Amino acid sequence: MQIEMREEKKQEFWRWKESNWKNPDIEWRSGKFITLGIDVGSVSSQAVVMVDGQIFAYSNMRTGSDSPHSARKALDFVLEATDMPEDRVDYCVGTGYGRVNVPMADRTITEIACHARGANFIYGPEVRTVLDVGGQDIKAIQCDEKGRVTNFLMNDKCAAGTGRGMEVFADLLGIAIDEVGERSFQVKEEPPPVSSTCVVYAKSEALGLLRKGWSREKVLAAYCRAMAERIYSLVERLGVKPQLAVTGGLAKNSGVIERLMFMIGLKPMNSKWDAQIAGAIGAALFGYALCQKGKGRKK
Amino acid sequence: MLANYGYKDGSGDYFITINTDLCNGCGECVAVCPANIFIVVDEDPNDPMRDGPVAIVAEEKKKKLKYECNPCKPTQNRPPLPCVEACKTGAISHSW
Numbered sequence: 393m394q395i396e397m398r399e400e401k402k403q404e405f406w407r408w409k410e411s412n413w414k415n416p417d418i419e420w421r422s423g424k425f426i427t428l429g430i431d432v433g434s435v436s437s438q439a440v441v442m443v444d445g446q447i448f449a450y451s452n453m454r455t456g457s458d459s460p461h462s463a464r465k466a467l468d469f470v471l472e473a474t475d476m477p478e479d480r481v482d483y484c485v486g487t488g489y490g491r492v493n494v495p496m497a498d499r500t501i502t503e504i505a506c507h508a509r510g511a512n513f514i515y516g517p518e519v520r521t522v523l524d525v526g527g528q529d530i531k532a533i534q535c536d537e538k539g540r541v542t543n544f545l546m547n548d549k550c551a552a553g554t555g556r557g558m559e560v561f562a563d564l565l566g567i568a569i570d571e572v573g574e575r576s577f578q579v580k581e582e583p584p585p586v587s588s589t590c591v592v593y594a595k596s597e598a599l600g601l602l603r604k605g606w607s608r609e610k611v612l613a614a615y616c617r618a619m620a621e622r623i624y625s626l627v628e629r630l631g632v633k634p635q636l637a638v639t640g641g642l643a644k645n646s647g648v649i650e651r652l653m654f655m656i657g658l659k660p661m662n663s664k665w666d667a668q669i670a671g672a673i674g675a676a677l678f679g680y681a682l683c684q685k686g687k688g689r690k691k
Numbered sequence: 692m693l694a695n696y697g698y699k700d701g702s703g704d705y706f707i708t709i710n711t712d713l714c715n716g717c718g719e720c721v722a723v724c725p726a727n728i729f730i731v732v733d734e735d736p737n738d739p740m741r742d743g744p745v746a747i748v749a750e751e752k753k754k755k756l757k758y759e760c761n762p763c764k765p766t767q768n769r770p771p772l773p774c775v776e777a778c779k780t781g782a783i784s785h786s787w
């Protein structure tokens with residue numbers, strides 16, 4: 393907590409842009425079922441509004457001090473992009489790390505189920521493995537062509553090797569979070585990984601390396617590599633079947649993801665959608681499926 | 692679905708796997724486990740489309756399975772695990 397407060401005052405290198413978006417081609421007024429998915433993660437929160445299973449609008453924000461507040465903010469922000477009143481929502485599903493604290497949710501569903509379902513929607517039915525690297529945990533999920541989970545494994549014992557660790561590190565080096573990937577490749581040769589991805593140890597190790605005359609890029613490369621190795625050791629157990637999709641906040645960090653893909657020997661799929669909203673998409677889709685089954689708010 | 696609960700750390704892999712396609716939610720595992728590792732829930736939180744109860748590993752136990760299961764796992768002459776033995780459908784397995 394103390395570390396967090398200190399960083400708030402400095403220049404905020406870790407801060408990425410919050411955003412909201414509306415699909416101009418969808419008219420909510422003619423929709424039968426309008427469903428809402430809210431994913432409150434440890435680092436970021438998303439809300440997705442779907443009209444009959446199609447993405448109508450979404451928002452992506454930084455998670456605040458508590459889950460109910462973050463869910464509210466993400467919901468207000470997505471509605472801001474639309475002219476739809478909140479009470480038009482037929483069903484709301486909460487997911488993510490803070491899912492039990494989403495006050496407006498009719499039901500909560502795990503990130504495991506939502507990320508698989510969301511990845512299936514975003515990337516298509518060929519996805520068999522979903523790797524979700526979030527702010528606080530790493531999940532490896534296998535799913536079938538319908539996005540139904542067939543096998544999963546989650547590691548949330550330690551924040552090392554997750555999005556939050558990367559933010560702390562970017563801040564330490566004074567490198568903006570969205571430049572981390574590119575900068576980490578600005579090295580003549582790949583340095584050995586730092587010995588620990590544990591945020592506290594890695595910080596002091598990084599300071600030592602900087603003092604030794606390493607460039608910031610080189611230190612960053614060593615940290616990205618260590619994170620990639622740690623994630624790999626976790627997913628190894630489950631096994632990775634193609635096609636592979638990477639979701640969660642770290643999906644945008646090419647410094648870690650490209651190194652990880654090299655180890656796995658696969659290329660992750662591309663999508664026109666932001667992988668960070670996969671969980672909220674899955675949640676909204678489950679809401680839609682539940683409505684169709686007659687389990688929605690309105691009978 | 693193979694639901695793997697647990698973790699990997701420096702000393703090894705500690706996962707309990709529940710095959711939810713085999714599990715019928717009978718609750719035998721809940722009854723025999725001395726450490727209250729399992730609970731049976733009516734809605735599978737990982738599979739919202741499933742109808743019918745299923746066993747899951749309790750949230751607060753997931754990060755300490757190695758220690759919680761210790762009494763059932765002596766290093767020598769390990770007896771069959773109570774949970775694995777009690778499960779008639781063969782849905783439970785342990786990685787260590």
Ligand code: SF4
Nearest residue numbers: 714715717718720778
């Ligand atoms: S004993 Fe086996 S079938 Fe019964 S609830 Fe436990 S895991 Fe499921």
Ligand code: SF4
Nearest residue numbers: 724726728760763774
């Ligand atoms: S090994 Fe023992 S303590 Fe562990 S889950 Fe099975 S019955 Fe419970």
